[in-house]
Amino acid sequence: xxxxxxxxxxxxxxxxxxxxxxxxxxxxxxxxxxxxxxxxxxxxxxxxxxxxxxxxxxxxxxxxxxxxxxxxxxxxxxxxxxxxxxxxxxxxxxxxxxxxxxxxxxxxxxxxxxxxxxxxxxxxxxxxxxxxxxxxxxxxxxxxxxxxxxxxxxxxxxxxxxxxxxxxxxxxxxxxxxxxxxxxxxxxxxxxxxxxxxxxxxxxxxxxxxxxxxxxxxxxxxxxxxxxxxxxxxxxxxxxxxxxxxxxxxxxxxxxxxxxxxxxxxxx
Amino acid sequence: xxxxxxxxxxxxxxxxxxxxxxxxxxxxxxxxxxxxxxxxxxxxxxxxxxxxxxxxxxxxxxxxxxxxxxxxxxxxxxxxxxxxxxxxxxxxxxxxxxxxxxx
Numbered sequence: 001x002x003x004x005x006x007x008x009x010x011x012x013x014x015x016x017x018x019x020x021x022x023x024x025x026x027x028x029x030x031x032x033x034x035x036x037x038x039x040x041x042x043x044x045x046x047x048x049x050x051x052x053x054x055x056x057x058x059x060x061x062x063x064x065x066x067x068x069x070x071x072x073x074x075x076x077x078x079x080x081x082x083x084x085x086x087x088x089x090x091x092x093x094x095x096x097x098x099x100x101x102x103x104x105x106x107x108x109x110x111x112x113x114x115x116x117x118x119x120x121x122x123x124x125x126x127x128x129x130x131x132x133x134x135x136x137x138x139x140x141x142x143x144x145x146x147x148x149x150x151x152x153x154x155x156x157x158x159x160x161x162x163x164x165x166x167x168x169x170x171x172x173x174x175x176x177x178x179x180x181x182x183x184x185x186x187x188x189x190x191x192x193x194x195x196x197x198x199x200x201x202x203x204x205x206x207x208x209x210x211x212x213x214x215x216x217x218x219x220x221x222x223x224x225x226x227x228x229x230x231x232x233x234x235x236x237x238x239x240x241x242x243x244x245x246x247x248x249x250x251x252x253x254x255x256x257x258x259x260x261x262x263x264x265x266x267x268x
Numbered sequence: 269x270x271x272x273x274x275x276x277x278x279x280x281x282x283x284x285x286x287x288x289x290x291x292x293x294x295x296x297x298x299x300x301x302x303x304x305x306x307x308x309x310x311x312x313x314x315x316x317x318x319x320x321x322x323x324x325x326x327x328x329x330x331x332x333x334x335x336x337x338x339x340x341x342x343x344x345x346x347x348x349x350x351x352x353x354x355x356x357x358x359x360x361x362x363x364x365x366x367x368x369x370x371x
Contacts, residue, residue, distance in 0.1 A: 038338070040289075041336035041338070044291045047274060124293045
């Protein structure tokens with residue numbers, strides 16, 4: 001029998017060095033991300049989320065396959081690129097996470113408290129169904145241009161409230177989102193802070209969440225990103241699925257319109 | 269039970285490239301929990317990959333491999349439709365096997 005030769009590389013480094021300038025920390029982090037892109041563990045969440053979407057669950061023992069994410073019952077492809085949006089059945093603007101909770105309650109018969117009891121997972125014993133479902137649904141918008149609607153009065157209101165919140169200063173440090181995110185070239189620790197007030201900045205940030213955070217070994221959603229920035233801002237804890245969370249999401253998602261969605265991504 | 273692996277296998281010329289993502293905590297045994305108690309080591313110890321039943325990779329891993337590991341390797345041979353099976357076993361005796369066919 002012919003000997004089988006195996007060449008092993010635990011991490012395949014697929015970077016074109018010529019494309020990346022040497023030296024700066026940001027470039028090194030970009031290289032690190034490129035090296036990890038090939039085997040993004042976010043795919044493990046996408047796979048689990050797809051299985052959860054199709055599985056008959058909850059008190060009513062039905063799947064989420066009839067869930068209307070805005071493009072009609074059961075349409076997942078491209079849905080995330082048009083969220084948040086106004087839903088007449090709920091008479092409310094909803095982001096994806098809130099809509100998933102809505103479907104778990106109305107279709108599967110969960111209580112709202114049950115459906116949102118674990119929005120952010122932690123390790124093997126506390127895996128979050130919502131993070132997995134979010135990973136799956138968002139992955140079905142990869143490459144689709146962001147096209148968040150602003151036809152309904154409540155969509156326009158959410159956008160305006162989100163904008164207000166973005167510039168609202170308060171808390172122990174008198175910070176607003178804008179304090180950290182409205183100038184080019186600012187840094188905290190070694191992290192470049194994106195300027196979210198420009199279309200380009202909002203696009204780059206919004207289209208790359210959810211993301212697998214290597215430093216946490218977890219997939220994190222956009223609601224988690226906002227939750228953690230509220231913490232960094234020393235604001236009160238951002239309530240999951242709250243009007244504030246949805247309004248800020250609306251503001252940034254709408255400002256990202258026109259850019260192709262490119263997540264779940266991978267971040268440091 | 270552990271989540272399924274994600275496997276991709278493609279033949280390019282005379283060799284096949286296999287890429288695998290595994291879902292595992294890979295605890296090093298060096299971390300402490302909030303109470304100051306050491307979190308016991310928990311990691312994938314053995315990995316075996318077969319091509320139509322024949323072993324093409326066999327590895328012993330330790331705690332230095334990251335959480336949710338990504339494994340990529342090539343072997344000589346392989347053709348579209350051939351079966352690739354991957355098994356791991358961890359130091360607690362948990363195991364998992366997943367399969368794919370070469371694309």
